[in-house]
Every structure is written in C-alpha cells, then in structure tokens.
Amino acid sequence: MKKTSVLIVLTFFLGLISFYSFAQTTKQIKESQIISYVVNPTKQMLDFYLKDPSGNNYGSIENLKTSIAKKQKKLLFAMNGGMYLKDGSPQGLYIEKGNKKTPLDITPKGYGNFYMQPNGVFYITKNNIVTICPTSNFKHITNINYATQSGPMLVIDGKLHPKFKNGSTNLHIRNGVGVLSNGQLLFAMSKERINFYDFASYFKQHGCKNALYLDGFVSRTYLPSKNWIQLDGDFGVIIGVCE
Numbered sequence: 234m235k236k237t238s239v240l241i242v243l244t245f246f247l248g249l250i251s252f253y254s255f256a257q258t259t260k261q262i263k264e265s266q267i268i269s270y271v272v273n274p275t276k277q278m279l280d281f282y283l284k285d286p287s288g289n290n291y292g293s294i295e296n297l298k299t300s301i302a303k304k305q306k307k308l309l310f311a312m313n314g315g316m317y318l319k320d321g322s323p324q325g326l327y328i329e330k331g332n333k334k335t336p337l338d339i340t341p342k343g344y345g346n347f348y349m350q351p352n353g354v355f356y357i358t359k360n361n362i363v364t365i366c367p368t369s370n371f372k373h374i375t376n377i378n379y380a381t382q383s384g385p386m387l388v389i390d391g392k393l394h395p396k397f398k399n400g401s402t403n404l405h406i407r408n409g410v411g412v413l414s415n416g417q418l419l420f421a422m423s424k425e426r427i428n429f430y431d432f433a434s435y436f437k438q439h440g441c442k443n444a445l446y447l448d449g450f451v452s453r454t455y456l457p458s459k460n461w462i463q464l465d466g467d468f469g470v471i472i473g474v475c476e
Contacts, residue, residue: 260399260430260431260434260438261434261438262431262432262434262435262438265424266423266424266425266427266435267421267422267423267424267435268421268422268423268424268454268456268459268461269419269420269421269422270310270312270419270420270421270454270456270459270474271413271417271418271419271420272310272417272418272420272474273417274357274361274363274416274417274418275361277474278474278475278476279357279379279418279472279473279474280379280472280473280474280475281314281327281329281379281381281470281471281472281473282297282329282470282471282472282473283323283327283329283334283469283470283471285300286300290321290468290469291468291471292321292466292467292468293464293465293466293467293468294308294311294453294455294463294464294465294466294471295464295465297311297471297473298311298455298464301473301475306475306476307475307476308455308473308474308475309456309457309458309474309475309476310420310454310455310456310458310473310474311454311455311471311472311473311474312408312420312422312447312452312453312454312455312471312472312473313408313447313448313451313452313453313466313468313469313470313471313472314381314447314468314469314470314471314472315327315381315382315383315447315448315469315470316345316346316347316383316384316447316448316469317468317469317470318469321468321469322334322335322469323335323381323382323469323470324338324347324382324383324469325337325338325347325352325354325368325381325382325383325384326338326354326371326380326381326382327380327381327382327470328356328377328378328379328380328381329379330378330379331359331377331378337354337368337371337373337382338368338382339368346384346385346446346449347383347384347385348384349384349385349394349396350384350385351367351368351369351384351385351386351389351394352367352368352382352383352384352385352386353365353366353367353368353371353382353383353384353385353386353443353445354366354368354371354380354381354382354445355380355381355382355383355410355445356371356377356379356380356381357377357378357379357380358374358376358377358378359376359377359378360376362416363412363416363417363418364412364443365386365410365411365412365443365444365445366443367386367389368382368384381447381470381472383445383446383447383448384445384446385429385446386443386444386445386446387409387411387429387432387433387436387444387445387446388411388433388436388437388441388442388443388444389443390442390443391437391442393430393433393434393437394429394433397428397429397430397433398428398429398430399430400428400430401428401429401430402428403428403429404426404427404428405426405427405449405450406422406423406425406426406427406449406450406452407422407423407427407429407432407446407448407449407452408420408421408422408423408446408447408448408452408454409421409422409432409436409444409445409446409447410444410445410447410472411436411439411441411443411444411445412441412442412443412444413439413440413441414440414441414442419436419439419441419444420454420472421435421436422452422453422454429446432446448468451466451467451468453465453466453468
C-alpha cells in the first residue's frame with residue numbers, strides 16, 4: 234500500500250509539472266489584445282517610407298496619408314517601421330527602393346532594445362520574397378527592395394528570444410512583424426501594454442518561425458478596415474500598404 238501511495242503521489246506531481254511546462258510553452262494571447270494585419274507582398278502594394286517629396290521625414294501617418302492621397306492612392310494600412318535616431322534617421326540598416334540609405338549596425342553591445350542580441354533585419358526582395366533573420370545571418374544581396382533593421386528578434390527559428398521572461402513587468406505598447414508559414418507577413422501591435430514574452434508568443438502561436446520587434450511606446454497603427462485609426466506620431470520609417 235505504501236509503495237502504491239508513493240507512486241500515486243509521484244504521478245500526481247509529475248502530472249502537475251508536465252501541465253505547468255505545457256502551459257508555459259503554449260501560452261495563448263487573445264486576439265482582442267492585438268491589432269493585426271496580414272499582407273500578401275505578391276498581391277499588395279507594400280512600401281517603406283521615410284522622406285516626403287520635399288526631403289523631410291513624413292514623421293506621422295497623417296502626413297503619409299495626405300501625401301499618398303495627392304497621388305490618387307488610398308492608404309489601407311500603416312505602421313511605424315523601426316527605431317530611429319534623434320534626427321529622425323533610421324537606426325541601423327535601411328534600404329528603400331533598392332537604395333541603401335543607412336548601413337547595417339553590427340555593434341555587439343549598446344543601450345536599449347535595439348541592441349538586445351540577437352537583433353535582426355526584415356527585408357523584401359524585388360521579386361517580393363520576405364525574410365526576417367538575426368543580424369548575424371544577414372547577407373546583403375543586390376535584389377533587396379526594402380529593408381529595416383531593429384531589435385530584438387521576437388521569434389528565432391520557432392523559439393522565443395532567450396532573454397524574454399514569462400511574467401515580466403516590463404510593459405509597453407509594442408509593434409512588430411513576422412513571416413507566416415505561407416510567406417505572407419503578419420504585422421501586429423498591442424492595444425495595451427504588454428511584455429516581450431507575451432508579444433512574441435502572439436507571433437509564435439500564429440506559426441511565425443521568425444519575427445522582429447519594430448518599436449515600443451511610440452508605436453502607432455492605421456487600419457481603418459478594423460476601425461483602428463491612429464494618425465499621429467513622430468517616427469522615422471513608416472511601412473504602408475495602399476491601393
């Protein structure tokens with residue numbers, strides 16, 4: 234009887250441990266916490282924007298929307314697309330329409346989320362192939378149409394960034410981008426303050442093998458199809474889809 238009781242107790246505790254481990258690795262983030270938009274780069278007009286025709290940073294989504302309207306185009310979606318320096322220039326690599334505007338930043342250590350290693354690069358080739366990879370894996374190729382560097386990586390080869398902690402109290406509005414299994418892009422921004430672990434989990438639960446953090450409390454998203462309209466802001470790069 235004693236051996237049987239011991240086995241029952243051990244089985245019970247092993248079951249609890251297994252359940253706890255399962256719960257930790259399959260944490261689900263509610264869709265109501267996130268505003269998201271899926272882009273098919275082979276069928277939609279996805280562009281990166283930094284400066285207006287006068288040579289000034291667009292800065293806000295409203296300025297971009299107004300400029301696009303003058304070209305008889307309609308903005309369907311927009312989101313800030315990476316970190317920037319005090320002068321509004323992109324932090325790290327930025328390529329726009331095949332032209333490299335700022336170089337790759339391979340600094341191993343530094344202050345802020347950008348330097349939480351590994352950080353990464355999100356790029357789109359001229360034949361609309363999308364890739365997100367750690368900066369150390371990035372190889373500049375001649376057919377890149379758009380690229381932005383940021384950090385940290387959120388998901389790396391199907392795993393959350395190793396420095397993220399479940400239950401962290403480091404909470405901010407956050408936005409990022411991930412590559413779905415079908416090669417399309419998942420853009421997402423938290424509607425409320427969220428930690429890195431939970432935000433990264435959102436991309437993982439949608440099957441993104443790799444995802445990149447774009448920025449934090451400054452983040453804004455324009456998505457009128459879901460009644461989410463934020464036109465303010467003061468950013469560097471803006472990513473937009475128009476028709």
